[in-house]
Amino acid sequence: MKYTPIIGLEVHIEPNTKSKMFCGCSQDHFGKKPNTNTCPICLGLPGALPYANKEAIKKTILLGLALGSEISKSSRFYRKHYFYPDLPKSYQTSQKENPFCIGGELLGKKINHIHLEEDAGKLIHADDGSLIDFNRSGCALIELVTEPVFHSIDEVLKFLKELQLIARYLDISSCDMEKGTMRLEANVSLGTRQQVPGNGLPDYKVELKNINSFRFLEKAIEVEIRRQELELSKGREPIQETRGYDEAKKTTFSQRSKEEAHDYRYFPEADLPPVVIDRSIILDLRSKMVELPQQKRERFEEQYKISKEFIEILVSDKKRADYFEEVAKLDSNYKTIADLIVNKRFDQKYPEPAGLAREIYNLSHMQYATDTETAEIISKVIAGNTDIVTKYNNGQTQVLGFLIGQVQKLLKGTGNPKLISRLLIEKLENDQK
Amino acid sequence: MQDLRFMTNNNIPLTIKETQEGLKAKKFLAVELVDAYLERIKKFNPEYNIFLTITEEEAYKKARELDKVGLYDKPLSGVTASYKDIFLTKNIRTTAASKILDNYIPAYSATSVKKIEDAGAIPLGKLNCDAFAHGASGENSDYGSTKNPWNKEFVPGGSSSGSAAALAAGMSLVSLGSDTGGSTRQPANFCNLVGLKPTRGVISRYGVIAMSSSIDTVGTFTHTVDDMEIMFDVLKGEDGFDGIVKNFEKPQIKEEFKLGIAKEFFKEGLDREVEEMIEGVRKTFESINIEIVDISLPHTKYAVPIYYIIQPAEVSSNLGRFDGIRYGNNRDRFGSEAKRRIMLGSYVLSSGYYDAYFDKAQRVRTKLIEDFNLAFEKVDAILSPVSPTPPFKLGENTNDPLKMYLEDVYTASINLVGVPSLALPTMFSEGGLPIGFQLIGPNFSEHNLFELGRRYHQEINYKPKIAL
Numbered sequence: 001m002k003y004t005p006i007i008g009l010e011v012h013i014e015p016n017t018k019s020k021m022f023c024g025c026s027q028d029h030f031g032k033k034p035n036t037n038t039c040p041i042c043l044g045l046p047g048a049l050p051y052a053n054k055e056a057i058k059k060t061i062l063l064g065l066a067l068g069s070e071i072s073k074s075s076r077f078y079r080k081h082y083f084y085p086d087l088p089k090s091y092q093t094s095q096k097e098n099p100f101c102i103g104g105e106l107l108g109k110k111i112n113h114i115h116l117e118e119d120a121g122k123l124i125h126a127d128d129g130s131l132i133d134f135n136r137s138g139c140a141l142i143e144l145v146t147e148p149v150f151h152s153i154d155e156v157l158k159f160l161k162e163l164q165l166i167a168r169y170l171d172i173s174s175c176d177m178e179k180g181t182m183r184l185e186a187n188v189s190l191g192t193r194q195q196v197p198g199n200g201l202p203d204y205k206v207e208l209k210n211i212n213s214f215r216f217l218e219k220a221i222e223v224e225i226r227r228q229e230l231e232l233s234k235g236r237e238p239i240q241e242t243r244g245y246d247e248a249k250k251t252t253f254s255q256r257s258k259e260e261a262h263d264y265r266y267f268p269e270a271d272l273p274p275v276v277i278d279r280s281i282i283l284d285l286r287s288k289m290v291e292l293p294q295q296k297r298e299r300f301e302e303q304y305k306i307s308k309e310f311i312e313i314l315v316s317d318k319k320r321a322d323y324f325e326e327v328a329k330l331d332s333n334y335k336t337i338a339d340l341i342v343n344k345r346f347d348q349k350y351p352e353p354a355g356l357a358r359e360i361y362n363l364s365h366m367q368y369a370t371d372t373e374t375a376e377i378i379s380k381v382i383a384g385n386t387d388i389v390t391k392y393n394n395g396q397t398q399v400l401g402f403l404i405g406q407v408q409k410l411l412k413g414t415g416n417p418k419l420i421s422r423l424l425i426e427k428l429e430n431d432q433k
Numbered sequence: 434m435q436d437l438r439f440m441t442n443n444n445i446p447l448t449i450k451e452t453q454e455g456l457k458a459k460k461f462l463a464v465e466l467v468d469a470y471l472e473r474i475k476k477f478n479p480e481y482n483i484f485l486t487i488t489e490e491e492a493y494k495k496a497r498e499l500d501k502v503g504l505y506d507k508p509l510s511g512v513t514a515s516y517k518d519i520f521l522t523k524n525i526r527t528t529a530a531s532k533i534l535d536n537y538i539p540a541y542s543a544t545s546v547k548k549i550e551d552a553g554a555i556p557l558g559k560l561n562c563d564a565f566a567h568g569a570s571g572e573n574s575d576y577g578s579t580k581n582p583w584n585k586e587f588v589p590g591g592s593s594s595g596s597a598a599a600l601a602a603g604m605s606l607v608s609l610g611s612d613t614g615g616s617t618r619q620p621a622n623f624c625n626l627v628g629l630k631p632t633r634g635v636i637s638r639y640g641v642i643a644m645s646s647s648i649d650t651v652g653t654f655t656h657t658v659d660d661m662e663i664m665f666d667v668l669k670g671e672d673g674f675d676g677i678v679k680n681f682e683k684p685q686i687k688e689e690f691k692l693g694i695a696k697e698f699f700k701e702g703l704d705r706e707v708e709e710m711i712e713g714v715r716k717t718f719e720s721i722n723i724e725i726v727d728i729s730l731p732h733t734k735y736a737v738p739i740y741y742i743i744q745p746a747e748v749s750s751n752l753g754r755f756d757g758i759r760y761g762n763n764r765d766r767f768g769s770e771a772k773r774r775i776m777l778g779s780y781v782l783s784s785g786y787y788d789a790y791f792d793k794a795q796r797v798r799t800k801l802i803e804d805f806n807l808a809f810e811k812v813d814a815i816l817s818p819v820s821p822t823p824p825f826k827l828g829e830n831t832n833d834p835l836k837m838y839l840e841d842v843y844t845a846s847i848n849l850v851g852v853p854s855l856a857l858p859t860m861f862s863e864g865g866l867p868i869g870f871q872l873i874g875p876n877f878s879e880h881n882l883f884e885l886g887r888r889y890h891q892e893i894n895y896k897p898k899i900a901l
Contacts, residue, residue, distance in 0.1 A: 047521045047640040090753025265782035270647030
């Protein structure tokens, strides 16, 4: 390819706070009856004022600390103006200058900033008109903006999945794409080799919006890169615009062009005092910082010496990783434990870690029936199942399983499967001769 | 019992104390007070256009409750109160005097309304004002101008026109207004009343239709300084809904005061009578051993220009919610002053102009704050005119919005700085209209301003009176 993709990301994360960003309504709006989770503040009624949610601010700062951002000493909210039916105040309370977190890095990719804002309501288009549900209006929303530093879809997906994992580790958000607690936007353009990296950017970018899964994002970026390549190969520079992704047609389509771009008329939100973040708040948050996924991976490798594949699967779900460690405290067969959890899902069979530990102990300390006992039972089973034995003799070797089962049953589960199998086959073959 | 049905300007109580003493001594019942006030409202309102909505039912309900208990022991028990129509009142029409909200019934009440009623006040209704509080004369109301009870050819001041006129006409004992650029102090002066613009962040603005969020304050009207202090103590403090409000302890009341006079306030444009009045007030203060100190507030000359950048910018933002989708009426119902401010405000905020206008105005505002901080290192309060002129005639300034904006020359800087200011009545002009002054103090100095005001009124033996 003549061109290198240049991609920047905007990620919205709905934190799992108790209440919305500026009022006492529940932050959890998912699946509720329309307009039952509202109040004068999130409906933007005349005279209503915002009151900032400290928990949301702390979660935003926590994410910044985890990603090595600089935390603003004093941060404030701004009003971002645009008219839309689901935006009841005609402005979104967001941030501009001095957002809570500035800079930072994840997987070597530079972050521009992380800010906090409120969500809008939702439009529902029915046959006889459009309806507005304000349950989500005013919900807290963390927005992370990266620098345009991604050059492949693979890098993008890795970054996003790691970010998702970190937010889950820090109990900031469920980051559930289906429920919309994590939403993705990508700015895509193609640069010539000279432009990459850091040699200036193309003078256009296409914003891919409203993408609700990693898979769709992957496809959307893929087809968008191809579309831009085609444009450029015809000597045309793609126009700056916002595009959506049509999964059915596997294409992106124009939603809004540059000419229709908003002048948001930002200015400081005077209804909220500036938020002063002193050292004590940061120290307190740092003290509560949990081990992050990458730290855990490294420690698991060092401490348990299990395979990278096992580590990756365990670390990708903090609960499973914690479960693994609980069992590992009781039993040092780390590989067995990891195997039983990853391949056999024993963590689901034994919700209590101690249960799995006991099972592992039983498995490794089982007293098997003796060779003589086993041989005796085999003779009994063969004698009692002549029809099955006939089938075996006629070449239907799949009946072996049934016979093994019968032997194990009479041995009350104490039989060594390998021994039963060996002795049974020997006996059957010998009897035939 | 005393028959109050024909309550006249001779026997109507003009203070909270008088009202509550009458109730406690069973001279009259709260329902009889309501009878008398409603009778006066019905008699004078058609001519003076002061009330937009009269809440007769709510008034009697509250009065009956008070009479049933019979104690009248709360700070505002039995006090008749009415509210500028930008204060939301649950289930009671609230228009902001704009036709765009002609039929708006709020779902909740403003914190200040709740606090007043919890303190025992009897709500009489909603008061006329300049639409969305845009104006300095009451003439921008979509429901017609309010007339000054002292002379109906003249304006009562604005934007809290009805809030001042209601008291001057003896239709209510106290009232709520708002003060964003002088909208309480100027009408208080024009109607011979005490008016307070509190420190920004002392009284919750929750439930007051916003005009300019960085400078709006809840204003209060009373006949006396004592009553103002009672109202202030009821209204102040955190409510958990206005993030800028902080609780504060009543400061130690000073024994000795130094009063500053800024030379910048005595330039061209100041009416001779107002200037003479200030000179008289200065002498009175000197006669009661209050030291007068010359001070300088060099940036106040920029106050009106920066006020008319910041304020319309915030207005354009706050009025955006009236987008024609909500509240039942289309945007063509906005009056011309609202449209003017929306356009001005959108312009100064638009990209490419923000730095030149809004941002620069905010920087000058910082200079203005420094001026006042410096002054308050030398003095305890500043004596200043409120309006450059005595009340003007209805229609006199309506064709010249710029001239109307200059009404705010002595008041707007105080809002931009955020400090409190107490407007006080003192005398009548040669034309028989009230004129007065203001005492501006540092943040949270309200109680010291009350002390100064009380000493002044004692010295001139001030007696409250009503026009009708």
